[in-house]
Amino acid sequence: MKKLFGVIGNPIAHSLSPHMHNDLFSLYGIDAHYHPFLVEEGRLQEAVSGLKAIGAAGFNVTIPYKTDIMPLLDWIDPLAKEIGAVNTVVNRDGQLAGYNTDGPGFLKSLEEGFPPLENPAILVIGAGGAARAIYFTLEKTRPAVIDICNRSLPKADSLTGESKLGVPSRALTMEEAAERINEYDMVIQTTSVGMHPETGVSPIGLNNLNKRVHAADIIYNPSETEFLKQARLRGARTMNGLGMFVHQGALAFELWTGIKPDADRMRKTVLKQLGGAIC
Structure with missing residues (x-):
């Protein structure tokens, strides 16, 4: 069955994470899809519960929820706990584990x-x-x-x-x-x-x-x-911020799949989506 990944935040339409990760899933032959989810203010708990209920394999967290999501997780990596913010979540047998790759x-x-x-x-x-x-x-x-x-x-x-x-x-x-x-x-x-x-x-x-x-x-x-x-x-x-975006995404992808992805390809994917130059 196809695995679901995604990113939650507000705003979210600008994110190029879906292009970057879906290209990697295709490259490595992984039956998965990455989708952006707009989460309205005050509805974070509902969104996290919903992703957990439908068995999402993992997701990223962006502005403004990186700190607010922490109480909603089952386990938090020591580095993320020290930072006080989570940007990557892994679903391990129904338990949500939070990390920070930023x-x-x-x-x-x-x-x-x-x-x-x-x-x-x-x-x-x-x-x-x-x-x-x-x-x-x-x-x-x-x-x-x-x-x-x-x-x-x-x-x-x-x-x-x-x-x-x-x-x-x-x-x-x-x-x-x-x-x-x-x-x-x-x-x-x-x-x-x-x-x-x-x-x-x-x-x-x-x-x-x-x-x-x-x-x-x-x-x-x-x-x-x-x-x-x-x-x-x-x-x-x-x-x-392109380098940070690519490298935090590469670390997240590795946490989800165990595969260390091609960061150079990720960078090229982002630039391609923006017409060869970020504008």
Whole structure:
């Protein structure tokens, strides 16, 4: 019987995960289908119960449910528990197990996209599920500083307060971070601000930036968000979210199937769906 996989979130229409995973199922001869599921606000529990009831073999979790889904799962991987967010769920004999592949996927993309930085000072923009994954993953690399800026300062303060390795961290408002932007070697944008179709906006002002920083955005459509555009115009080295998207997806696919997929093919599949270039 054909296995069902999918992704739940809101919004979800922009996701290219179905193209990426369905191509892999075809490549490896797996009788399965991956489908996007729009889950309306307040209906997450119903959605998870429904997927479990129909025997979905696994699914991804995206904005805004990566943290909210945790109480609805039967088991959570220690890394995901530490991060406090889940983006991949595996159905094992009716028991839902939660994992987080965002952090390791982002770290892999950094290794491919930027030259190594020794003891960098890092600013993370946002404090949601993806930010948590990146924060706790990068913390293990022992940077000099990881600061968090967010529209909700208490949420940023809560995240920095969870640091377990003693890496210096401050919670900042967006305005404070914009003023101190030249203190950082790397700036990582983790919010949905600037994602297609609502392009042309940035979560933070970069008018004060006059240092050659490494600027990363986890958004992959458009390929150059307004944040990355403004950073590039000010001399920054930039990287979009395509690498993170591919590598987190590859890790999820491996958890579901036991197969380590061809990440290069995954990248080409995504680019093909966008006409050869992310727009």
